[in-house]
Amino acid sequence: MKNVLKFFINTLYFAVVIAIAFSIATIALTKKVNQSKAYVNNSRGTVVKEKVVVLTLTRGIIQKVYVKNGQVVKKGDVIAKMSNPVLENNFKVYQERKNNESAQTEASIAKVSLNNLTIKAPVDGVIGEMYTAEGSSVDEFEKIMLIYSSQDIRLQADITTEQYQKIQKLAKVNAYNARLNQSFVLKPGLLKAEEKTPSGANEKKIGLYFTFEHDNQASALVNNEDLTLNFEDNAQTRKPIDLFTDFWNGLLARNG
């Protein structure tokens, strides 16, 4: 009788202790699953395009601008024409004196300057800001417009260290743009050891750059545009663990 009682009480005692351990473990697991879900939902990235400034190479007056804001240009497209009557006149005068050797030299120099009056797009991209208008006079090496390059488009995202540890293991990451209603495939970059922790005391996140797998797709994106990142391979299917997590979340929420 005494032994039966002992056995019963011991078993009860151990059952309570093991149940407490089990609860602690499940709370920890719930927390972990929630964490990994939270980072799937709340991660956004910003498109970063290379800014290329178009400069004049000679002085003159802007005669004609062939492009508008937001227009897509290819490398080598003529985007503007300038005029410089003095230079053109000089060139004609020098050219007529065919026997004068120094005049011919001056003519060839003037010809180079004349070629520079036609301004071509230095890169593939989209026209951004215009700094001048038709008819205004410009000096040498003056900014006339800005092109957002379509090469080496990147996505900059602020992520937590936990997210980085998960991203490291993924070869590819999906991102979604609401404006274009289009998904993009990104390749995550790698950080150096010293960059893996937030730098400032108040900062909690680290900056990470992603590159686009297909640059031509990404050229439709605008600089500074937002993309939603999706780190999970198949976020749609529910796993058994989700049911379990929901149960505990509900229980914890009910208890306050």
Added chain:
Amino acid sequence: MRITKIKKIPNTALLFVLLAPFTIVFYAMYVFNPSHIGNPYLYPLQLFADTIAIVVVGSLWLTILLDLLQPEYHKQEIKYRHEWVNARLPYVDILIPTANEPYEIVANTIQKAAAMTYPYKKLYILDDGHSDKLQALAQSINAAYIRRPTRHAAKAGNLNYGLQYCNSEFFAVFDADHAPKPEFLTSLLPFFENERIALVQTPQHFINTHSFVAAGTSQAQELFYKYIQPAKNSYNSSFCVGTNMIYRRSAIGIIGGIASKSHSEDIWTTILLHEKGYESVFYNRILAEGRAPETITSFFRQQNRWARGGFSLFFTHNPIFIKELSLDQKLQYFFSNIHYFSGFAILIYLLLPIIYLLFGILPLDVQESHIWLLHYIPFFVTIYFLPFFLLGSLKASTISTSLASFVPYLQAFFATIVNNNYQWIATESKGPKLSFIANDIWPLVFIISLSFFAIPVGWYAEKDFFTTLATTTWVLLNAGFLILFIKNGGESKKITL
């Protein structure tokens, strides 16, 4: 440095003495560096545990080193002459306090005590268990049998009650489970020629090492009797361990009897003797064969009692603040007291890897884990392989029992803090009260079950493969040792003498 002493200790122990300061400082340099703070809540815990571990191992190191460096002026005046005993032939009372221990064990002790070769002795069986079989045995061998009406102050009270009935110049005490060898008295009595010596202590030696728990305990004890007590002896601070010793009756009379503490009356009595200027001798020769606790319950009971002694001294009668003790004695008593704080360190070391698996947080910021490993491994080897360095072997039972001992240490700590009264139950006694094993080992069961639940949690979306792998291994090892302890600590049916 005295070459003779160095020659006595094994080379591995010498290696420990030479290398321990380097490994400890090397690790401390890493842990105490604020740039390695990881989780702000766990870091203080790690720091606390490491500080305790460093202080405990450091004090052991210092004890061994101080023994090697013992200065000449500290040498006790030892006149060891059998002629003195033969000329005086003093009477010795043999006190055997018992309380409900199994009859076979007590009877064996009584018979061995009666068989000691020194003729001028008188046996007193102080029975708190009120056993009629023992009374019959006592009558048959012509020993005094004393029962007292109360069980006040446990063993100390029992001894003091028995001392009322005997008045010889010296008295020896044997616990019911420690049987003396025939030459016990003849070997120890010559020490008492020096009038200042109030106590001669011999080691506890355990014969029941076939039992897992007993083997683990006895290795820890071996460390104590091989290194710590001899070193304490060099500074006149070796203390009584409650059995296998002879007291000078007049000295005990001066301090008002055995210290009336329900636990650890032994160390309290010694410290009172030292305060009065008496000296103690530790004679490192095995003159009695004892039994170490074989079951979890008895092991915990014993450790709890010792730890209570340590904590109660530390908190209520701290040797550091006793003016009468010499600086060396203060230091040695202090070292003995702080050992029991290691319960906190063990608990923290058991919990930290589990916390990593559950919540993914580390006390230290181990960005470059190889640098942390470089600092940690020598320290780890120093601490965990300590029995190997000092005793030449490392048993699983030693690791198991020392891991599990955090339970009685912490129980004793909190009991001392809230100052509750201790109900003394003899280590091997089968008490009449209904006791539950769950009451003792629930912390172990909790840690083991939490370990196994934590492993799948740790591997769900693990952050760092190698850290998780290392932590899992570590958690499994700890849990394995604790399981071994529980598995082998059950009640033993057979008593082999």
